[in-house]
Amino acid sequence: MQIYRIDHVAQVTPDLDAQVARLSGLFGFRPVRSWDDPGEGVRGARLEIPGSRGQAWEVVAPSGSGSSLQTWLDEHGGRPGLHHVGAEVPDLEAVQAELEVRGIKATDGARGRWLEASLSPPEHGPGVLWRLRGPGSLDMCGDSSASRAVTGSSDGPSLGIVALDHICQAFHDRDVLARWYQDLAGFVQVWRTADEEHPDMADLVLNIPGSAICWEVIMPRGEDSFISRFLDKGGPGAHHVTFEVSDWDEAMAACSHHETPTFDDEEGVTDGAAWKHTFIHPKHTGGVLVQLFWEERPGVWVRSDKVPPRWT
Template identity: 65%
Template structure:
């Protein structure tokens, strides 16, 4: 099987309008379509992420009396959070065959997409993917989505210029990178030197056809924050990272919306500065968000990484 393009990141929330308002006003995402499909138990809004042509953000909420999304929210005690990564594949039958061969369970929607965790099953449920073949653009009950009229954001947004990567926590970065390369054609490109950081090491993969990359972080040493994350959440999405155009303007916008980021870090690579910080899931609708700025393209990536084959 091959994944040739990430289509969107989706989150599940109990308050659809409130979450869309937050994403529009704080992060500058632009709503482009909306739908309500009680037959499939879902309503949602698709939002364009600045600078990320073709890789959107989708917000989902339950609709109707017997929505499977409501069951998911009930299991999460009503807490919002990450739901799935939507992706395109050239051949959905080939995906089914590969998942069957590897013993990976999946749900066939009957609407032109299937849902499955693509993480090795011995480490838990992993990251939920929705995989769409040809013949339909729908991935979330949005067959009859309608366009959203443009409206100005309320207040300054942080000035995102692109969605950079999706990060997954996993016990062994090399093993998962090889798994994704063999399973879905992801291409390993960068990794942190194994002894560079005391509590973690990471590895970044390219996804053919997507500007969005995939990062794997694994724990190192004693009492790594990744160990704690894995114990609580399993091998799921840890965070999603966005680049901002102007660091001070981004921080000022967060402050105006009452948001205080954490774990600031900065440095200089080849004479060019870079900075990054995190926004807590409680202030984003359930997804940990990382923001970074770099004075020169590529310096933030190179600040602690080397080519995989080096």
């Protein structure tokens, strides 16, 4: 199968308006569409991410009775979180056939206009939910005839995000998952840490052909890895989402203005250029662990030539 591009990242929340306000304020996202479809059981909003043309952020909330989103929230103790990654494929029927061959269960949505499925190896648990659509329709985002255009503005400073850089998935073996994604959808490995570089983790980064957003895979190392605890708690799902900011001091000032703490701050110098990164806890973002980074020169925070790929 082929993924043409990642279209959006979606999070589910019990309070749509509050989450849209948070994303508009601290994150500087711009609301562009909204919808309310009790028949489908969903209210939603689509927001533009600065610097990420073609990719958006979607917020969905339960609407009406019997909403599957309400079931999702109930199963997660009422806590908001990342719901799915939306992507466009050239041929939806071909994708469905490929998934069936691989034993991946897919669910039809919007009367067959999109599919929902985890693209991870089915024997390793649920993984990350993807919502896939063919060309010519944005119904999976609510951008149908029932949606309406909206405009929004925020007061105060924002993070100064310039791009959605990558989505990170935790998995027990980075090479197993990377080979699977390469074989399934043509993901290409471009970067990896050396096996012994970190005491508690190892990672690699995959390019998704046609998309500006990359896919990171992290795996546990050692006896007390935070990734092991994550996998024990929820399985091999999405771990965090990473954004690039244009000015580090302004981003930290925006966090202070919006009373949003950060943690695990790190900084360094690579090839003579500085970089910094930090995290924002899910309780301050509406249920998604967010990583922020800044680099003095493009390519020094994650260098594609740092360690050559070990597998083909």
